[in-house]
Amino acid sequence: MKLVVAQWRMELTNLVRNYEQLLLILVIPVGVLVFFGNVDVLPETMNLSRLVSSVLALSLMSTAMVSTGISTGFERSYHVLKRLGVTPLGRTRLIWAKAGSVTVVELMQVLVLVIIATILGWSATDASWWRVAGALVLGTAAFAGIGLSLAGRLRAEANLAAQNGLYLVLLSIGGVIVPVGELPARLSTVAQYLPSGALSEVMYTSLGGESNSSLGAWIVLAVWAVVAPFVAARLFRFDG
Amino acid sequence: MRNDNALEVTNLVIRYGDVTAVDSISFNARYGEVTAVLGRNGAGKTSTLESCEGVRRPTEGVIRVLGADIATAGNTLRARLGVMLQDGGIAPNARVRSLVHHYCTLHGRGGDADGIISKVGLTERTSSTWRRLSGGERQRFSLALALAAEPDIAFLDEPTAGVDLDGREMIRGIITDLVHRGCGVVLATHDLDEAERVAHRAVVLHHGRVVLNDTIEALCTNGRRLEDVVREVTR
Numbered sequence: 001m002k003l004v005v006a007q008w009r010m011e012l013t014n015l016v017r018n019y020e021q022l023l024l025i026l027v028i029p030v031g032v033l034v035f036f037g038n039v040d041v042l043p044e045t046m047n048l049s050r051l052v053s054s055v056l057a058l059s060l061m062s063t064a065m066v067s068t069g070i071s072t073g074f075e076r077s078y079h080v081l082k083r084l085g086v087t088p089l090g091r092t093r094l095i096w097a098k099a100g101s102v103t104v105v106e107l108m109q110v111l112v113l114v115i116i117a118t119i120l121g122w123s124a125t126d127a128s129w130w131r132v133a134g135a136l137v138l139g140t141a142a143f144a145g146i147g148l149s150l151a152g153r154l155r156a157e158a159n160l161a162a163q164n165g166l167y168l169v170l171l172s173i174g175g176v177i178v179p180v181g182e183l184p185a186r187l188s189t190v191a192q193y194l195p196s197g198a199l200s201e202v203m204y205t206s207l208g209g210e211s212n213s214s215l216g217a218w219i220v221l222a223v224w225a226v227v228a229p230f231v232a233a234r235l236f237r238f239d240g
Numbered sequence: 241m242r243n244d245n246a247l248e249v250t251n252l253v254i255r256y257g258d259v260t261a262v263d264s265i266s267f268n269a270r271y272g273e274v275t276a277v278l279g280r281n282g283a284g285k286t287s288t289l290e291s292c293e294g295v296r297r298p299t300e301g302v303i304r305v306l307g308a309d310i311a312t313a314g315n316t317l318r319a320r321l322g323v324m325l326q327d328g329g330i331a332p333n334a335r336v337r338s339l340v341h342h343y344c345t346l347h348g349r350g351g352d353a354d355g356i357i358s359k360v361g362l363t364e365r366t367s368s369t370w371r372r373l374s375g376g377e378r379q380r381f382s383l384a385l386a387l388a389a390e391p392d393i394a395f396l397d398e399p400t401a402g403v404d405l406d407g408r409e410m411i412r413g414i415i416t417d418l419v420h421r422g423c424g425v426v427l428a429t430h431d432l433d434e435a436e437r438v439a440h441r442a443v444v445l446h447h448g449r450v451v452l453n454d455t456i457e458a459l460c461t462n463g464r465r466l467e468d469v470v471r472e473v474t475r
Contacts, residue, residue, distance in 0.1 A: 003345070003346055006342060006345045006346060007342075010338075010342050013338070014331070014333065018333070075331060078327075078328070078329070078330065078331050078332065079328065079329040082295055082325065082329055083323070083328075083329025083330070084329075085295065086294055086295055086321060086323050087318060087319075087343065087346040087347060087389075088315035088316075088318045088319045088346055088348065090318070239295070239296075
């Protein structure tokens, strides 16, 4: 446990020192929430409750997939993972330390975003925080699995491009900023099976919103939460 | 009774697809001695060392490190291994003191980070990141991580590559200290002059096979230089 805590602290220290990662995990989600919470440019159905759930999904995607994926990809290319793998920390504890670091960052993101949303006029009275926690766990597993699948195979630079590209695609047409139901028919069909769309939907209903597709979204998210880490475990190479 | 061998490599084979990098080699390395693994580029030195460190799973063969099979090594064994990778294994934004301290914690052998940093001559650079260090300083930073284990066996891959004369002397001194306290040192290097100065025994690899395995004293008889001996068998 002592080793996991030591590595976890090291992971968080590295994150705080990395300004690009902070931009991704904090500045962008906060910026999106504040901008779209004040400027009326989104579809009518994208009310503040929808926006909050979408931004929470976006922040989780930023941390679990992009931030973890990019940093792990670079660590792999610099042989940091290989070096740590021959210490008593080993691979399993390293993964636990990384998971702990992601969890802390996500909790911090939820806290900051909920405070800002409340300032913007959103109320959390109808939220089921247990369901929000469930959504965070499934979403983290799904997106970390996707991020690590890319990070564990691609060269660091290709991984960087792929993670950012995927982030932008999911952000724009994956049911995050524009709800799945508001997308053009073909895109909507695809988006409802994507983890981003499912997570937004699940987050929306967990925060008190009403939707007919909640059960389907939970199932889609749960499937991604099982399949993506499995694929990552199969593809991942510690040695770059 | 303790076995004299800190490392026992038996019939080690390492294949990458169809390419056989290491072809059934066997050798030992003793406690309190430096065993130099020598050979040209692509001879199989790094593959061999990485298998001994537990980084790479060999295709065939058995490697016993400090008396235990490295394939099933637990944390207790890994805590006693000092490893210096050829490519460092350090992130560019890692700071000297913080990372050496972290590795001392991971190994849990009571290593004193400041003492180790002083030993490798980086006291003035404790808050510098890897990217701001010179080539020689990076090597010494990497060596410091190996020393954080207070190792019983140290695997050092090209420790003097890119290091100036003063730095080499410092690294040589550190290796000698390790040997004096009974640590087995396995050193992969291209630098035959360095190997001749510091090693007790040489294992020469050529095309993945051991072509020489003897003490430096026995190899360098009649005033012959190690460089000439190695060149002759790897021609």
